[in-house]
Amino acid sequence: MKQFFNVDFAADTIFLKLATDVTISMCRLAGFNDTTAKDISLAVDEAVTNTIKHAYHFDKTKRITLQFTITEAELTIDIRHNGIPISDTEIHLPDMEEYMKQYRKGGLGIVLMTRIMDSVAYGSVGDIHYCRLVMKRGQRHAN
Amino acid sequence: MELTITIENKEGTVVIYPDGFINAHTVNQFEETLQNLVKEKQYRLIVNGQKLQYISSAGLGALMGVIEEIRDNDGDIHLCSLSESVFNVFDILGFTELYEIFDEEAPAIRAFDRHNRK
Numbered sequence: 001m002k003q004f005f006n007v008d009f010a011a012d013t014i015f016l017k018l019a020t021d022v023t024i025s026m027c028r029l030a031g032f033n034d035t036t037a038k039d040i041s042l043a044v045d046e047a048v049t050n051t052i053k054h055a056y057h058f059d060k061t062k063r064i065t066l067q068f069t070i071t072e073a074e075l076t077i078d079i080r081h082n083g084i085p086i087s088d089t090e091i092h093l094p095d096m097e098e099y100m101k102q103y104r105k106g107g108l109g110i111v112l113m114t115r116i117m118d119s120v121a122y123g124s125v126g127d128i129h130y131c132r133l134v135m136k137r138g139q140r141h142a143n
Numbered sequence: 144m145e146l147t148i149t150i151e152n153k154e155g156t157v158v159i160y161p162d163g164f165i166n167a168h169t170v171n172q173f174e175e176t177l178q179n180l181v182k183e184k185q186y187r188l189i190v191n192g193q194k195l196q197y198i199s200s201a202g203l204g205a206l207m208g209v210i211e212e213i214r215d216n217d218g219d220i221h222l223c224s225l226s227e228s229v230f231n232v233f234d235i236l237g238f239t240e241l242y243e244i245f246d247e248e249a250p251a252i253r254a255f256d257r258h259n260r261k
Contacts, residue, residue: 013166013168016167016168017145017166017168020197035227035228038228039231039235042199042232045166045199046199049166049199052167053167096236100237100240100241103207103210103211105207105208106204108200108203108204111200111236112200112236115236116235
């Protein structure tokens with residue numbers, strides 16, 4: 001059986017902490033241990049921050065929806081918006097060795113997301129665009 | 144407040160104590176603190192994370208924004224007393240190779256003496 005939970009909020013960084021708090025609660029509901037729940041909430045923070053910055057250019061009148069879907073196999077979190085879409089092909093993961101040598105700044109969010117989650121994907125359905133984060137449930141992450 | 148920052152001068156170093164959360168909402172405060180210290184030519188900085196509950200990539204970006212100038216001036220940023228979850232963020236990104244991280248504040252301060260002798 002699938003279980004859904006949706007949260008809708010303004011595209012304002014003031015709501016980041018609430019978004020991460022809700023994510024931790026949902027992760028616990030899905031049976032993830034505290035360490036994994038905190039890691040997943042960080043991935044959501046990064047995805048929401050990227051949406052506010054790149055999809056909406058900090059326009060606080062816009063909306064973001066988080067949709068949590070829990071199945072027997074996995075937790076899926078969709079970060080939805082109707083701003084500027086991002087496609088998988090536009091995502092370039094930095095070479096971290098070069099990154100650190102050059103003391104570069106920015107672009108770390110996507111690295112965190114991909115290193116924490118089992119999968120990160122971008123897509124669109126009509127005018128709604130999403131970043132989809134998936135973490136498999138199971139013994140590795142369980143309490 | 145999601146983040147409060149206090150600063151103390153100790154034995155020729157500046158110790159920064161962030162209390163709360165560093166994310167995209169609060170990072171400007173952390174960034175300004177670091178930039179102001181660099182403007183004042185304070186190049187021996189310690190971030191004591193004893194009360195730091197959370198850091199996102201925005202906070203790591205703020206550190207990256209000043210580290211080059213600090214190291215160009217024979218200084219460094221040491222980190223200490225990080226919680227497991229905050230340490231984990233540095234570890235996931237491989238930043239444990241870039242910054243010296245200490246369990247406690249005293250050795251983080253003493254480590255600057257080692258820089259002196261070089």
